[in-house]
Amino acid sequence: MITTLDHTIKEFIQQALEEAKQTNQSVIVSSVKEVDAMDPLHFFASGEELSLGERFVWSTPERDFTMVGLGNELVIENNKESKQRFQEIEKEWKRFPKKVISDRKNEIGTGPLLFGGFSFDPIKEKSPLWDSFAEAKFVLPTTMLSIVQNKTYLTINKIISPYDELDVCIKHFENSIELSHSFPYSLDCEKVNEFSTIEYKTSEWLKAVQQATKDIQSKEMDKVVLAREVHLKFTEKINSYQVINNLLKEQPTSYVFDFENGNQHFVGATPERLVKKKNTQVLSTCLAGSIKRGNTKEQDQKLGHQLLNDDKNLIEHNIVVKMIKAAIDSCCDEVSVPEYPTLYKTKNIQHLYTPVKGIAKEGISLLSMVERLHPTPALGGYPKDKAIEKIREREPMHRGWYAGPIGWLDHDNNGEFVVAIRSGLLEGQNAALFAGCGIVEESDPKSEYLETKIKLKPMLSALGGIVNEDW
Template identity: 70%
Template sequence: MITTLDHTIKESIQHALEEAKQTNQSVIVSRVQEVDAIDPLHFFASGENLYLGERFFWSTPTADMTMVGLGNELVIDNENQTFERFQKIEKEWKRFNKRVVTESQKQIGTGPLLFGGFSFDPKKEKGLLWEEFSEAKFVLPTIMLTKFQNKAYLTINKVITPLDQLDTCIRHFEQSLENEPPFIYQKDCEKGNEFASIELKTAEWVEAIEKATADIRANELDKVVLAREVHLEFMNKINPYQVIGNLQKEQPTSFIFGFENGLHHFIGATPERLVKKHENEVLSTCLAGSIKRGKTSDDDEMLGRQLLQDEKNLVEHAIVVKMIKDAFEEYCYEVKAPNEPALLKTKNIQHLYTPVKGLAKQGHSLISMVEKLHPTPALGGYPKEKAIEKIRELEPMHRGWYAAPIGWFDHEDNGEFVVAIRSGLIKGNRAALFAGCGIVEESKPESEYYETKIKLKPMLSALGGADHECN
């Protein structure tokens, strides 16, 4: 049950307390108010003292919408190595009654919502790098800033239990507004943070490609995506605010995300939307097949035309489009997609791109669509189950949250998930970066290795390791 309230916050809390005691169930109260413009990255940094390890950052392409969460008012996670994690997260979220108090017109991305992500494959034995990450983890922030176009909104959330007291709950909302210290992160333009890099198990990865192409030629499957990892160790501690700021500047056509899990920061700039839902309108992005950017505009155009005519990349892209359209046909009506792909250009790479749109059928939620689509052939392969099994068998790494869904959904089933590629896991002065390639019958290890080098550039540059200038 969701009730939108327009009376005072004190009365709302009182009603929530009475409901919690009567039902013996916790109730979420969210207060939303429009505020003066706040820089989202500064707001994110301002939570370091009180909320370190419990923050998230989310920004859509061209920063049309940015959300920053501070504090974990509620955590819903799943350690089970099963695919029931999607249903568990959704079921737990629905268990809470939610009351929204707003002084302004309702805005998407405000009020009670969960932000978080899933692991790529819960059935693969977890490596040391990802041992502190659950197979699924979502958080309701204590305080959240939402910037939408030229307006800013502050949401304060409180989980009210049957044992809570009215005065304590009221203080929560008051203190959440008062306790935000001013904090302006400093741009560190120093070039002295040198680093060493280690490419892990490259020979095994090349061997995996050779085995995969042999299996594809033997008609075991059509495509499989194989990823590799690179570890960096810097002289000094990595500044996560600088990394996010660099990604915003250098990757304006991508989704920028950051999720803190204790001392770990999972950060990335992905061009790939998995699925977006607003009311019953659903949108997905097919992104597969890629080539580098040109050094001149003429060179860039020539490379783009080459990609649009490249048989290997067109086949790879068509597999993704077919899978996503098939999923939409099951979960949506009025499914539409262009007949030919277009180009999506980021700073370092250009992709074949096809949007798919539809209207959600009744009974199909955003999370159910995330489960249906993950992993797309762009990140797993095709057919899906055979590709996942092949990745478990051949890939010489554990993906953790890399290449998995990360995003948000609210109390009315609006939300958006992306695929966590072009990403890195940061802790202290160390970073692990990841990149993968779609392997089909014509794949060559040398060209696939070169493609991963291009895909590693966005995070490497944001860390200050390549093509980086500080203005």
């Protein structure tokens, strides 16, 4: 197929190039077109060879917004500490003028947007596993497929610099359209992939949990979240397409994400929204406190009822509500929080859930909200600084991007970030999976350990590992 751009787009590109030359400043040009329905994972797989480790996937729990990015037209990253890493991403993104040509009204989730994430703790010394992940990294995709409420859009982005030539710019758009129509792969979805487990420092983790309960009893802090990691080695190379496909099918009430970074995929199915901003509407979520799912409907309801009335889990949850409400109060008006939590169920686990809503104050950006919220006590603890310090000192692993914010933002300050839990880092035949638990005064190390096992199940199952009760 040979693609030639229509006259309007060519003129648009020419104008953008002239503007870049006049202002001596690069411009992001984005063309958006509604296209025929396309399977987003076929689009993902089509980029395997040409996108060279530069792809991402994002899907909301309702699956009413899915996007797949191929190729990095722009990378914005930094290794700054604390607040600065959020501000630097925002500053760099704002630096570029953006010009959008669209055959539809500008649909949120199409056009120029950044996808990426942050590590949990930029101060903790790096580990070899996470070596190639910056403390903050965002990409503007070259080509992006967005499925918004059953409509499919193709976005093509190009940074046009003052030194670019018109022909080359036009070719970029034509080539990207052509590539997005080629699906040379047969996608088999064989599920079973045998693995051996290397449990990682379990006894150290159990000791850390016990020590944490003592710190809490002696009033050093109220809560801390401690995580552990499990390493798996599979007999076959892990197929990221299959893993994402399985997560999308098996975890219908969770966000599904994949950030491909060279040879590694950071993948997960998280139920935990950090913050969503659509125009001025803001929604954050408190999700903490857990119990397993029942085998029958009656048993499941009984367990849910038990969770809603369990003091230990309510303490774990309420600490999160208090902190998130304070953070949202600091940047929003009309903040509303229901008085009692309800249940949020995923395939393997049920959680206590409280939504926090507000209207963004003038001039407050999405990334400044992410910065205020991260880490919530569902992943860090309370008080925040004390808990992070304890995690840094006692947790026998390096979190990398696990439990950090991951998500997207556009040029109008809309977007959404989730907390990257129920996740794993995949490379070749290896997978590192992560899971943590909120530790409060009454925590029992053995039950917390069992809770991490339940939280590891979604990834384990998506990887094709056999999941049974004793795992």
